[in-house]
Amino acid sequence: MARTENRAAWGFLAPWVVGFLLFTAGPMLVSLWLSLTNYDMLKPPVFVGADNYRELFTDPKVATALYNTLFFTVLHVPLQIALGLALASLLRRAGRAGGFFRTVLYLPVMTPPVALAALFLLLLNGQTGAINEVLGWFGFTGPNWTTDPMWVKPGLVLMSLWTVGGTAVIYLAALTRVPPELYEAARLDGASPWRQFRHVTLPMISGTVYFTVIVNTIASLQVFTEAYVMFYGNSETAAGRDDTALFYVIYLFQQAFGSLRMGYASALAWMLFLVIAVITVVQVRVSRRLVHYEGEPR
Amino acid sequence: MNRPGRAACLVALGVVGVAFVYPFVWLVSASLKPRAHVFDNALLPRPFAPENFVAVWEAAPLLVWIGNSIAVGLAAAAAATVSSALVAYGFARFRFRGRNLLFGLVLATMMLPGAVTMVPVYLEWHAVGLATTQIPLWAQNLFGSAFYIFLLRQFFLGLPGEVFDAARVDGAGHLRSFTAIALPLARPAMIVVFVFELRAAWTDLIKPLIYLRESRFFTLPRGLKTILDQFGQGGEAEWEIVLAASVIATAPMILLFLLAQRYFVRGLVTQHVER
Structure with missing residues (x-):
């Protein structure tokens, strides 16, 4: 009986196991091997040892791409978390109107990134764009978000905040799980709204915050679509030409599918994997001191 | 307040x-x-x-691209839903050695950056001669996807064991318990998976960029990128065409959200809060 049970279990799990070998474990091993070769898909791979990895450290485009990607991540993740949390707090207090605003905030998440990028190319336009027009009402002269090397990345960050709705909905769910008695008790102790947030809300949702920080960081380190659509492709724009918007995965994509340097692209991929792994491990370590798990023994 | x-x-x-x-x-x-x-x-x-919305149909083969997007989206969503339900059921209803370890591995793949396997997976499809078809856009979903497996497993774990015991007494095998009892009960959770993956497939650009070379195979986002390059920046500056096409690409997703909002919210909540 136990044996047939076991066999049945593996029957159900088989799709995942096969998929894991075919599309995760196998490819990672292949990629590790390819990173030690030169391979252009026309001739068989030629073993070159650590040459590709040496090139990583001398290729100025890698440094630029890493810098751009970290720049984006360092701005995007904290803003995304803070704005998501602020909006979730507002939604929580909005009563019956909350559902309507939740829908409004979530709609940008449903927009295909290509359409979003095309749209923001015009909204962010320095001369005619609506964003600078609004800034003008308040007496600010907005920058050339899509062409000025200093403002291209902040422009992309600004645009990325339009899809904060997903994070806000997640926080809203976490906030509704905080027991109301805790706020009651804090109020009786005379805690101000800020102290309530700091000492009741934040600890109670720290697990969710921690998780969204990690997931958002991993995603931003792989930022690709919006920047690629706006600045790369058939027509390389100014921001594309001077690498202001060259993010790591864009460079990886160009090396692999533009230059057909599959070996070098594999080395790039492994380096990204290591960077992401190190950053994630640091975040996990730091969170152990900061995250409060309700009801779980530490 | x-x-x-x-x-x-x-x-x-x-x-x-x-x-x-x-x-x-x-x-x-x-x-x-x-x-x-x-x-x-x-x-x-x-x-x-x-008239922009008439011109855009003449400027690009939108109808073909919409058809491709629908076909790829439905295939991706159906494949992900069925395969993830199978695997999730395996994790939820059976006890076997190494189960927790294996489930840990499933969760770990959620953290794996997709960019890392982009090149070798492309080479695999190239090796079997399918690298310029639409198949790579959805076929990987036949093998279950970590987030959906997690989500459906949570759902199956919440089902009362008695319904399965009753089926067992009636002589139902495992596959029958799965198809006749678990799947009908899991309908709401499966809709969550289906609409999530439909959105993911409909909006994705990176896979269509890697795999699709011929315009007649393009999905809508891939086609929209071509329209942008041709009519937008550096192109013929016919932005009204780009914008009309953007509206056409976005509208179905807005509609999907308005119809299935509670499923999207439910999926997000399960993903991040219930772990």
Whole structure:
């Protein structure tokens, strides 16, 4: 009986196991091997040892791409978390109107990134764009978000905040799980709204915050679509030409599918994997001191 | 919460709401303006140029791309739903050695950056001669996907064991318990998976960029990128075409969300809060 049970279990799990070998474990091993070769898909791979990895450290485009990607991540993740949390707090207090605003905030998440990028190319336009027009009402002269090397990345960050709705909905769910008695008790102790947030809300949702920080960081380190659509492709724009918007995965994509340097692209991929792994491990370590798990023994 | 507090809250949300809706309004409005007025930032399209939505069908094979997007989206969503349900059921209903370890591995793949396997997976499809077809856009979903497996497993774990015991007494095998009992009960959770993956497949650009070479195979986002390059920047500066096409690519997703909002919210909540 136990044996047939076991066999049945593996029957159900088989799709995942096969998929894991075919599309995760196998490819990672292949990629590790390819990173030690030169391979252009026309001739068989030629073993070159650590040459590709040496090139990583001398290729100025890698440094630029890493810098751009970290720049984006360092701005995007904290803003995304803070704005998501602020909006979730507002939604929580909005009563019956909350559902309507939740829908409004979530709609940008449903927009295909290509359409979003095309749209923001015009909204962010320095001369005619609506964003600078609004800034003008308040007496600010907005920058050339899509062409000025200093403002291209902040422009992309600004645009990325339009899809904060997903994070806000997640926080809203976490906030509704905080027991109301805790706020009651804090109020009786005379805690101000800020102290309530700091000492009741934040600890109670720290697990969710921690998780969204990690997931958002991993995603931003792989930022690709919006920047690629706006600045790369058939027509390389100014921001594309001077690498202001060259993010790591864009460079990886160009090396692999533009230059057909599959070996070098594999080395790039492994380096990204290591960077992401190190950053994630640091975040996990730091969170152990900061995250409060309700009801779980530490 | 006191009244002035709630009012301030609603005002703040109102301001944010306008900021979030404005780009949509701008997009729809500009897509209905003649070329010379696209950049005027006026809320209402005057003069009104609905003919943009006729011109866009003539400018690009939109119908073909929409058909491709629907086919790829449905295949991706159906494959992900069925395979993830199978695997999730295996994790939820059976005890076997190494189960927790294996489930840990499933969760770990959620953290794996997709960019890492992009090149070798492409080479695999190339090796079997399918690298320029639409198959790589959905076939990987036949093998289950970590987030959906997690989500469906949570659901199956929540089902009372008695319904399965009763089936067992009636002599139902495992496959029959799965198809006749678990799947019908799991309908809401499976809809969550289906709509999530439908959105993911409909909006994705990176896979279509890697795999699709011929216009007749393009999905809508891939086609939209071509339209942008041809009619937008560096192209012929016919932005009204780009904007009309953007509206056409976005509208089905807005509709999907309005129809299936509670499933999207439910999926997000399960993903991040219930772990």
